[in-house]
Amino acid sequence: MSLSEQVAAVRGSVTVSTGEHLVCARVAGGDAHELLDRVSPRQLFVRSGQMLHTLLLDDAAKPLADVYICCDEDDYLVVAEGMTGGELAAYLARHAQGLAVEIADLAQSHAFLCVDGPYAWELIADITTPDIIGVPYLSFFRDDRFVCFRAGKTGEYGYDLLLPRDRVGATRDQLLSTGIRLDVRAAERDALDLAALEAGFFNVRKQVRPGLTPVELQLQWRVSAGRSYPGSAVLEQHRKSPRGRVAMIASVRELPIDAAIELGGERVGSVLDSGWSHTRDEAIGIALLDVAVSHAGLRGFTCGDIAVRTISSPAINNRSLYVDPQRHSFAARDKVDFPPLVRPSW
Amino acid sequence: MSPDLAGYIAEREQILNGLRGVLIDRMRLRREPDEIDPDAPLFGAGFALDSLDAVELVVCLDTMFGVNLPDNALLRQHMRSLNTLVDLVLAYRRGHVAL
Numbered sequence: 001m002s003l004s005e006q007v008a009a010v011r012g013s014v015t016v017s018t019g020e021h022l023v024c025a026r027v028a029g030g031d032a033h034e035l036l037d038r039v040s041p042r043q044l045f046v047r048s049g050q051m052l053h054t055l056l057l058d059d060a061a062k063p064l065a066d067v068y069i070c071c072d073e074d075d076y077l078v079v080a081e082g083m084t085g086g087e088l089a090a091y092l093a094r095h096a097q098g099l100a101v102e103i104a105d106l107a108q109s110h111a112f113l114c115v116d117g118p119y120a121w122e123l124i125a126d127i128t129t130p131d132i133i134g135v136p137y138l139s140f141f142r143d144d145r146f147v148c149f150r151a152g153k154t155g156e157y158g159y160d161l162l163l164p165r166d167r168v169g170a171t172r173d174q175l176l177s178t179g180i181r182l183d184v185r186a187a188e189r190d191a192l193d194l195a196a197l198e199a200g201f202f203n204v205r206k207q208v209r210p211g212l213t214p215v216e217l218q219l220q221w222r223v224s225a226g227r228s229y230p231g232s233a234v235l236e237q238h239r240k241s242p243r244g245r246v247a248m249i250a251s252v253r254e255l256p257i258d259a260a261i262e263l264g265g266e267r268v269g270s271v272l273d274s275g276w277s278h279t280r281d282e283a284i285g286i287a288l289l290d291v292a293v294s295h296a297g298l299r300g301f302t303c304g305d306i307a308v309r310t311i312s313s314p315a316i317n318n319r320s321l322y323v324d325p326q327r328h329s330f331a332a333r334d335k336v337d338f339p340p341l342v343r344p345s346w
Numbered sequence: 347m348s349p350d351l352a353g354y355i356a357e358r359e360q361i362l363n364g365l366r367g368v369l370i371d372r373m374r375l376r377r378e379p380d381e382i383d384p385d386a387p388l389f390g391a392g393f394a395l396d397s398l399d400a401v402e403l404v405v406c407l408d409t410m411f412g413v414n415l416p417d418n419a420l421l422r423q424h425m426r427s428l429n430t431l432v433d434l435v436l437a438y439r440r441g442h443v444a445l
Contacts, residue, residue, distance in 0.1 A: 218385050314426055
């Protein structure tokens with residue numbers, strides 16, 4: 001199935017994909033909270049069953065991983081993108097000196113399946129219980145087969161299932177067969193990455209460069225001021241004098257990664273990420289721009305011979321904003337007058 | 347930078363800073379203005395605003411910028427980030443909005 005068909009399924013029905021980009025570690029022991037509090041750039045206020053979306057930074061405040069810190073009664077689960085399971089466990093262990101904690105790299109034994117789309121909740125309800133439609137965003141629950149995290153990075157309903165590796169194949173088959181009535185599609189990571197780009201989600205595997213911190217990456221909501229954590233001192237320096245700021249861009253063709261962006265013949269930035277948005281029928285991307293021109297709605301930029309403009313994030317008008325599990329269903333989707341997937345361009 | 351571009355940026359910044367003030371003063375967001383990134387999500391993750399905050403935002407758009415919005419589900423598409431709200435205010439000022 002083509003990339004455009006996969007993205008269309010993310011936007012219109014439901015997709016199932018393997019979550020090889022995700023790993024998980026369990027932190028147990030009396031000082032588990034203390035360890036997570038040490039490494040979390042964001043104030044660690046999370047109740048059991050809830051997830052905190054933040055980052056793991058190195059000492060230069062560069063994002064190493066895009067993480068959810070999940071409170072699991074007395075333990076914590078750390079779901080991370082951007083690190084291997086071994087790297088995640090080693091990072092946590094490095095900051096655990098003097099603490100009574102046990103760190104288990106679950107990537108050795110477990111893997112993820114990801115279910116995304118405006119009707120993803122219907123598929124998860126079909127294989128679990130209808131009660132899941134009440135599970136709030138950034139919370140998780142247990143089934144006897146898996147842990148289900150309500151998250152996702154496509155702007156649509158998203159559920160990441162953590163399950164033993166030997167059950168992945170059978171569970172994937174069950175999702176694909178049960179989801180036939182929902183027009184379920186298998187999706188590759190490229191399609192999910194493109195959907196995340198459209199929805200304005202940070203991609204730690206593609207958009208990080210040396211010297212860039214959450215300040216430049218517009219990720220300051222993922223960190224809290226006045227806390228001490230890896231990279232916090234450097235981050236404060238960047239806050240006073242940022243090295244640019246990312247902006248979403250659009251163009252008629254995809255742009256080469258790391259190519260220069262110019263304005264009036266002067267270099268004002270570079271391309272961090274770019275892809276063809278089938279939803280918008282144009283290329284979109286992320287550019288690091290000088291702060292003075294890192295505003296949405298600007299025209300006149302060029303990348304080589306390609307005209308570039310900045311746009312507001314997110315680049316699409318997600319269908320899931322308008323799908324209410326209490327009132328809607330995939331079967332009755334044609335009876336609802338949903339707005340277009342792209343906001344009007346003024 | 348051309349005067350037109352500089353003027354457009356200045357207008358965007360003026361609206362953006364006004365909206366940052368709304369988040370801090372009216373919605374009690376404990377952030378410095380320059381910590382509030384213009385593309386950060388307003389609801390769900392991000393600043394985690396709720397439905398009451400959405401009502402407050404609609405009121406502030408009217409009182410601060412003269413943007414009078416109908417009670418319409420389509421408003422959701424403009425309440426994604428501060429940048430989408432700035433787009434809305436600019437479009438309203440230029441007479442481009444048909445909500």
